[in-house]
Structure formats: structure tokens, C-alpha cells
Amino acid sequence: MVTVLSLTAKKTGDKMINNNNYIAPQQLNALSKTYGSVINQVVDKLIFKISGGMTSKRNHAELREAKTLLRQLRYMDSGAARIDEMAWALKTVKEACAREFNIHMEVFDKAAAMLDVDLSTQHIPMDMQRKINNEMQMFGSLFAAAPMAQAV
Numbered sequence: 001m002v003t004v005l006s007l008t009a010k011k012t013g014d015k016m017i018n019n020n021n022y023i024a025p026q027q028l029n030a031l032s033k034t035y036g037s038v039i040n041q042v043v044d045k046l047i048f049k050i051s052g053g054m055t056s057k058r059n060h061a062e063l064r065e066a067k068t069l070l071r072q073l074r075y076m077d078s079g080a081a082r083i084d085e086m087a088w089a090l091k092t093v094k095e096a097c098a099r100e101f102n103i104h105m106e107v108f109d110k111a112a113a114m115l116d117v118d119l120s121t122q123h124i125p126m127d128m129q130r131k132i133n134n135e136m137q138m139f140g141s142l143f144a145a146a147p148m149a150q151a152v
Contacts, residue, residue, distance in 0.1 A: 021083045023115065028072065028081050035111045036073035039093070042105060043067050046096055057139060059096070061132050062124075066092040073111075083115055084125045091119040 023031075047067055050060060066089035072081050094108035112119045124132075 032073045040074040087117040087122045
């Protein structure tokens with residue numbers, strides 16, 4: 001049984017209401033117990049492989065964000081996890097596994113089924129897109145300053 005906590009995000013008068021669907025804590029706990037350690041082991045291996053590899057900065061940033069989201073399945077620190085973000089993280093890591101290891105990981109589909117989402121229809125959430133774009137801009141500006149420092 002899927003329990004979704006839903007709030008609505010609109011500015012109504014002087015009230016701001018959140019429009020995100022959250023995974024119920026019991027459901028997140030069940031997902032964590034069933035697939036959390038396996039998913040996080042795969043994520044760790046994937047991050048280790050691409051850290052020295054030829055992946056784009058964008059892919060690397062996306063995988064770091066996905067890793068952060070999926071850490072909730074191991075360390076249950078946060079009681080609030082958004083369904084769209086968790087589904088995007090599962091899809092991102094699943095696709096990276098297919099690309100980097102040339103294997104299809106069923107565990108991501110099973111975890112998505114527990115959340116009652118279809119990974120093939122998931123897109124990056126807009127706020128996650130903005131967060132990664134901002135990170136890429138900061139990343140670019142950090143490395144743009146290095147050649148100028150050497151020129152002085």
C-alpha cells in the first residue's frame with residue numbers, strides 16, 4: 001500500500017503552500033530495509049568508477065545529487081523525501097549503471113515499484129535542475145579563476 005503525503009504549492013494571499021508529494025516515513029523505512037544497502041553499494045561503486053573516468057561534469061553533478069538523495073535509504077536521517085526526487089535519483093543511477101557497467105539493475109525497478117512510480121516517465125524535477133545548473137555555474141567559475149591566477 002502506498003501512502004503519499006501531498007501538499008499544494010501556490011501562493012494564496014499571504015500563505016505559501018508546498019506542492020510536493022512526499023514518501024510516507026513508513027514507506028521510506030520499508031524501502032530502506034528492502035533495497036537501501038544494495039542501492040547504496042551500487043551507487044558507491046558507480047561514483048568510484050566515474051571519479052577517475054571520462055564523464056561529463058554535468059553527469060558527474062547529477063550523479064552526486066542522486067547519491068545524496070539515495071543516502072536517505074541507508075541513513076534514514078531525514079523524515080521527508082520527495083517522490084519525484086527519489087524516482088529521478090533511481091532513474092539516474094539505473095541509467096548510469098547501464099552506461100558504465102553495461103548491466104541492467106532490477107533493484108531500481110523494484111524500488112520504483114515500491115514507490116508506485118514508473119522510471120521510464122521520470123524527468124528531473126525543476127528545482128533539482130536549477131540546483132544542478134547553479135552547481136555547474138559555481139564549478140565553472142572556480143576553474144575559470146585558476147588560469148587567471150597563473151597568469152599573474
